[in-house]
Amino acid sequence: MMIIIRYDTDKLCTMNSLKIHYLQHVPFEGIGYIEDWANKNRHQLKGTKLFNEETLPEQSEFDVLIVMGGPMGVSQEKDYPWLKEEKRFIQSSISANKKVIGICLGAQLIAEVLGAKVYSNHSKEIGWFPIQLVKGVLKCDKDKDLFENCAVLHWHGDTFDLPQEAIHLFESEVCKNQAFLYKTNVLGLQFHLESTPETLKEMIYNCKDELVSERNIQRERELRSNSHLSIETNILLDKIFDRFLSSNINCDGL
Numbered sequence: 001m002m003i004i005i006r007y008d009t010d011k012l013c014t015m016n017s018l019k020i021h022y023l024q025h026v027p028f029e030g031i032g033y034i035e036d037w038a039n040k041n042r043h044q045l046k047g048t049k050l051f052n053e054e055t056l057p058e059q060s061e062f063d064v065l066i067v068m069g070g071p072m073g074v075s076q077e078k079d080y081p082w083l084k085e086e087k088r089f090i091q092s093s094i095s096a097n098k099k100v101i102g103i104c105l106g107a108q109l110i111a112e113v114l115g116a117k118v119y120s121n122h123s124k125e126i127g128w129f130p131i132q133l134v135k136g137v138l139k140c141d142k143d144k145d146l147f148e149n150c151a152v153l154h155w156h157g158d159t160f161d162l163p164q165e166a167i168h169l170f171e172s173e174v175c176k177n178q179a180f181l182y183k184t185n186v187l188g189l190q191f192h193l194e195s196t197p198e199t200l201k202e203m204i205y206n207c208k209d210e211l212v213s214e215r216n217i218q219r220e221r222e223l224r225s226n227s228h229l230s231i232e233t234n235i236l237l238d239k240i241f242d243r244f245l246s247s248n249i250n251c252d253g254l
Helices: 033-040 082-095 105-113 141-148 197-206 220-225 227-245
Strands: 002-006 012-016 019-024 044-049 064-067 099-103 118-133 150-160 167-171 179-182 186-189
Touching: 033 044, 033 227, 064 082, 064 105, 082 099, 082 105, 099 105, 099 227, 105 118, 105 150, 105 179, 105 186, 118 141, 118 220, 141 150, 141 227, 150 227, 186 227, 197 220, 197 227, 220 227
Parallel strands: 019 044, 019 064, 064 099, 099 186
Antiparallel strands: 002 012, 118 150, 118 167, 167 179, 179 186
16 A cells, blocks of 8 residues: 655655554553554554563564653663563664664663663753754755744653764753664654653653652643643654655755
């Protein structure tokens, strides 16, 4: 089946129906809007719930791997033994030239697999805060306002160095390395474009103890009152995922 996707550039791209597999680390951080995006584009979607010790798929069973977020750190292999196997699986997927997308913890795992350092940032960043494009990475000027004027959901305390040869895409005031592109098949996003009001509610309920009084941490009321911003971030996910997966992206940027 062939899907036609129209961009704001008024150019047409074609994208085949893809077999997408996601890795989920905790019950309360699901795929959110990614399910809507996949259904809209008629992609096949399956997942492995690592917290239930489910078996990872064979490389032949998927075209795209999406590694989701979670409250654990990349080094907590004693507490979460499946992390070791997951890292090997991510490495194998990258080596097999699969399209690989990491979100929050997923981006950190990818960065470590690619040889970069992952460590605690100087400050946690939790809430709806703006991200800035790194100069020169956006190839489509018509999308400039969408990409530059967007507050996205952050919920992380760790950060990463950019993998060698990776292209730096986004940054924020609190966290410099918010997103990267490695070659043309690996994308790391530190923030949560997949968030919906429902998924945010789950994150707040399960991680409420992190919402302390600090400059870069919004309180529960502020997080909830701004949940409508997920409409814009979901549109941004559409743009980025469609370009990345249709190969309408290159080693220089978006």
